[in-house]
Amino acid sequence: MKINSHSTDMTTSKFIRKAIQVPDAQAKVAAHVSSGSIEKVTLEQAHGRTLAETIHAPHPYPFFRRSGMDGFAILSSDTIEASSEQQIWFRIIDEIPCGYISDLTITSGTAARIMTGAQVPEGADAVVMMEVTESKEEHGEQWIGLKRHIQPEANITPIGLEVHEGQLLLEAGTIIQAGEQSVLATFGVGQVPVYKRPKVAIFATGTELLEVDEPLQPGRIRNSNSYMLRSLVVEAGGEPVMYGSIADDVDTARTKLGEALEHNDMVVTTGGVSVGDYDIMGDLVREGNMEMLFNKVTMRPGSVTTAAVINDKLLFALSGNPGACFVGFELFVRPTIRMMQADAHPYLEEWTAILDDDYTKVNNFTRFVRGRTEIRNGMVYAKPSAARVDESSVMITIKDSDCLIVVPPEKKGIPAGEQVRILRLPTGHVR
Ligand SMILES: Nc1nc2c(c(=O)[nH]1)N[C@H]1C(S)=C(S)[C@@H](COP(=O)(O)OP(=O)(O)OC[C@H]3O[C@@H](n4cnc5c(N)ncnc54)[C@H](O)[C@@H]3O)O[C@H]1N2
Numbered sequence: 001m002k003i004n005s006h007s008t009d010m011t012t013s014k015f016i017r018k019a020i021q022v023p024d025a026q027a028k029v030a031a032h033v034s035s036g037s038i039e040k041v042t043l044e045q046a047h048g049r050t051l052a053e054t055i056h057a058p059h060p061y062p063f064f065r066r067s068g069m070d071g072f073a074i075l076s077s078d079t080i081e082a083s084s085e086q087q088i089w090f091r092i093i094d095e096i097p098c099g100y101i102s103d104l105t106i107t108s109g110t111a112a113r114i115m116t117g118a119q120v121p122e123g124a125d126a127v128v129m130m131e132v133t134e135s136k137e138e139h140g141e142q143w144i145g146l147k148r149h150i151q152p153e154a155n156i157t158p159i160g161l162e163v164h165e166g167q168l169l170l171e172a173g174t175i176i177q178a179g180e181q182s183v184l185a186t187f188g189v190g191q192v193p194v195y196k197r198p199k200v201a202i203f204a205t206g207t208e209l210l211e212v213d214e215p216l217q218p219g220r221i222r223n224s225n226s227y228m229l230r231s232l233v234v235e236a237g238g239e240p241v242m243y244g245s246i247a248d249d250v251d252t253a254r255t256k257l258g259e260a261l262e263h264n265d266m267v268v269t270t271g272g273v274s275v276g277d278y279d280i281m282g283d284l285v286r287e288g289n290m291e292m293l294f295n296k297v298t299m300r301p302g303s304v305t306t307a308a309v310i311n312d313k314l315l316f317a318l319s320g321n322p323g324a325c326f327v328g329f330e331l332f333v334r335p336t337i338r339m340m341q342a343d344a345h346p347y348l349e350e351w352t353a354i355l356d357d358d359y360t361k362v363n364n365f366t367r368f369v370r371g372r373t374e375i376r377n378g379m380v381y382a383k384p385s386a387a388r389v390d391e392s393s394v395m396i397t398i399k400d401s402d403c404l405i406v407v408p409p410e411k412k413g414i415p416a417g418e419q420v421r422i423l424r425l426p427t428g429h430v431r
């Protein structure tokens, strides 16, 4: 390739970057996030979505006095004298399968045959299970005999045992999973108000990038970051929109970015954010038609992670190095997708763990080391995923990680056995 004239003058703007701390960078992003719009979806579509309105119970639950057994509805006071020596007989006056109600009232000496889940008839204050009764037929009438005392309310679930009318059922911001589905269905919420999934445009920059189905060529690699990002967006509850990959050309990037911004709620790119000659995303965010929030963060990997705002939409220009791209997503993009759906806990959950291997690498930025947790004797242990290398260029350990071990910028490493902070990665949980 011909040699072009490139500036390595350290006073040019691409080299002058003000590094900010991760929490400050997160706060800058958060200041530009507003929770997205609301839509109604069917209950089937609601799984994993975030509820946009608080829901109160429109009625008590159970809604009627419910039999807990297949048996007979009786008056418990009729059984006071019942014993192994003294059998009490009841005349069956009705039969109540589930879904039916009786229009008769149970009075002393009568009973109704009733099934589990059916509404207990008026007058009855107990249900006795079939197995403890004897039955007989006399003059065309059915009778049951009972030799034991039955407590009032036995086997009857009272109205409102689980939920009383007006009770808070689900708060806005709740993620709808199996238990929430049960609640919504029980209370007749068939159209569920949820936050719209943010549409997240993804594109990769890099002249070296090949499509996944292209054969390898010298000096080139396949674009893996776009697919990694796609999965991460799905996991975070966003709707990924793939814009492929482009060569390292600032005009192409500008056009692509414009197109992606027009049709989506935010844009995530990967590659070209460092100080290299072809690091075009870095150049693009300095052009002036956007507000750059930061282009250097005191973290590794991902120190070159860049964020900007264009027409109220966020652009995350993540590093091309796979490890850095991954960490940049987890610390900045995932929380944004969660915040747009009003998640009360948008950031990665923080735990304390015991470091399971010595960590010797020293650096002056906070390091987010991909790691794996294990519970032993009730304690959480975290081990770096990579046996030797934990470079930001390393791709292979992403799949082996369920946490980021936070290594503060200190002069020495951390020996095994010390307590460390870890950030839990919600891997595999599709929201
Ligand atoms: N002189 C300096 N060089 C570098 C610095 C620095 O401060 N001064 N920072 C280093 C750090 S730290 C990182 S991280 C990288 C960041 O690089 P970029 O974000 O500009 O990314 P690229 O240069 O485009 O690519 C880096 C690396 O990643 C591969 N890549 C790119 N896109 C993809 C993709 N879609 N899928 C898989 N792999 C991808 C690319 O081929 C490169 O190998 O800069 C350091 N350099």
Ligand code: MOO
Binding pocket: 299, 300, 301, 302, 303, 304, 305, 319, 321, 323, 324, 392
């Ligand atoms: O941005 Mo790099 O990933 O700091 O190592």
Ligand SMILES: [Mg+2]
Binding pocket: 271, 272, 273, 274, 275, 276, 278, 279, 320
């Ligand atoms: Mg670069």
